Amino acid sequence: MHRFVVIGGGAGGLELATRLGDAFGARRRNPQATVTLIDRNPTHIWKPLLHEVAAGSMDPYTHQLEYAAQAYWHGFEFQQGELTGIDRAAHTVTIAAVDDDTGREMLPSRSIRYDTLIIAIGSTTHFFNVPGADAHAFALDTVAEAERFRRRLIAACTRAESNDDALRAQGALPTHKRHRVQIAIVGGGATGVELSAELRNTAQVLSAYGLHGLDPRDDIGIVLIESGPRLLPALPERVSTETARLLEARAIDVRLGERVTEVAEHAVRTASGRDIPVDLTVWAAGIKAPRVLSTLDGLTVNGLGQLNVRPTLQTELDDDIFALGDCAACVWPTTGRNVPPRAQAAHQQAEFLFRAMRDRLSGRPLRAFEYRDLGSLVSLGHVTAVGNLMGGLIGGTMFIDGLFARIMYMSLYRMHIAALHGIPRMLLDTLAHWLRRRTVPRVKLH
Structure with missing residues (x-):
């Protein structure tokens, strides 16, 4: 055979x-x-x-x-x-x-x-030969690396609060001039944008469950660094503009036109001469x-x-x-x-x-592959997304955002499950995960 x-x-x-x-x-x-x-x-x-x-x-x-x-x-x-x-x-x-x-x-x-x-x-992740990037930045290529970052984030938040408690006991708690936990995400493509939005939600949930006493908005800083003039350069400018607005409304520091030249253990350095202090760095700037x-x-x-x-x-x-x-x-x-x-x-x-x-x-001759761009969707948390639908799907181009865009985004994963298991099992899988979300926290706490 x-x-x-x-x-x-x-x-x-x-x-x-x-x-x-x-x-x-x-x-x-x-x-x-x-x-x-x-x-x-x-x-x-x-x-x-x-x-x-x-x-x-x-x-x-x-x-x-x-x-x-x-x-x-x-x-x-x-x-x-x-x-x-x-x-x-x-x-x-x-x-x-x-x-x-x-x-x-x-x-x-x-x-x-x-x-x-x-x-x-x-x-795999492309570090572009930036000194220190492969040694000090997380690359979300595998489940193991993503899980390692998540555990380090929880540890950083817990450590920051513990240090504050120790200083408070000594009567020497200073006025903080920067975020007590700072996360830098290098790369303003889909991965960097989606991660920054999810992390803001995670900070709020971890605080709500009492894993730390930090203010999830003011004490946990998220900076998104993009070397180009706008986020999501592969998507239409309207999508980029709306994404930047929504991220900034979530207190995410978006820095455009900043090319990273070095990643140290606790700092990210840019071509403009800036040193950005960080506790955790994620590299999402390209693939190869x-x-x-x-x-x-x-x-x-x-x-x-x-x-x-x-x-x-x-x-x-x-x-x-x-x-x-x-x-x-x-x-x-x-x-x-x-x-x-x-x-x-x-x-x-x-x-x-x-x-x-x-x-x-x-024994028939092979045909040529024709790619059809159906648009792109970017998740900005569990209740919203932005993107554009294109081509044969709607007969043109349409900008979408909000809950409808989020539903469309979630449907992409469900289509993948249907391709692997068929529609009946996909529906059962969707129901099973919906029921499970009713009995567990929205974010993993350990």
Whole structure:
């Protein structure tokens, strides 16, 4: 049987593996292909929600999906491990050994044969060689990193109040000239904007539950630093302007035209000579493809390390290797630029590649991928969002904000769940999480 191998279980890769398994895999009466999904982690979570994990407003352990369970339900195989190499002549991929939490080897390094290989390993944070950024700033690439930031935030708030109590007992509490806890977010794109809004809500909830006695607005400062002239540079200017207004109304210090030149343990330095004192720094200023892509057997990459692909999403030098999502440099003919690294692009490419794999099995020629920009939405907390809807969805362009925009934003995640489980299970999942939110705090408190 034909061997499909998908590397990367993000939004696009997992959706593609699921659809291929349903259509051709082991649970079919007459299976036509084997489908293998490879990922370095055992579980999946929708990456656009990691800012909510970092702010504590989403418990990742109730939203994560076990790859092994998804594989069983949908007729594909899951292999855990990180991609280390490809042998194009032998049609094999090599994945690294996997250790347990004590450092002992749990799975050995393996080679897996393929007839068609789809690479969907996403992106990592781009620090742009800024001194100290990778050492002192949090990069919200994984659940583990988002959880580590959340714990550090709670510790910083608790420590600040404890220090004040000690000074008060000595009768020496000074007049504070700055926020007692200061959080800097570098990068005014969607991740930075959404995280800043969620953190303001988190500060209020932590105070309400008594985890600290700080004023959530005046004692906990959030500064959003963007090197360009406006926030959300990839979106229309009206969306940027409204976003800046809403953030400033939440006492978030928005600093535009400030390029960060160094990140120290307790300070962020900018090209204008400013030193911004901080307790925690989050780097959300850009992404690049994982370094392993530039080491693969003869495959070409662009300046950001993305695999160069043709309109069919096949790599330039190998018809049997495809790429999708953030790790693929796919030209968008309408604009002359590459397709943007968004969840909607990965979803559309997964749908396209499912049809392409069906054509490939039938011996039909492959068509060209056409990206449709349906607009963008940015969350500004649990009750509001801003964005624009475009194209075939409404027949034009429309600015939206408020509760309606928030509902539309939440529906994007529900569409992802429906793609993985079908509409009936998505509705049950939505109900289950709604009921759970009635019995637990809105923010994780530990």
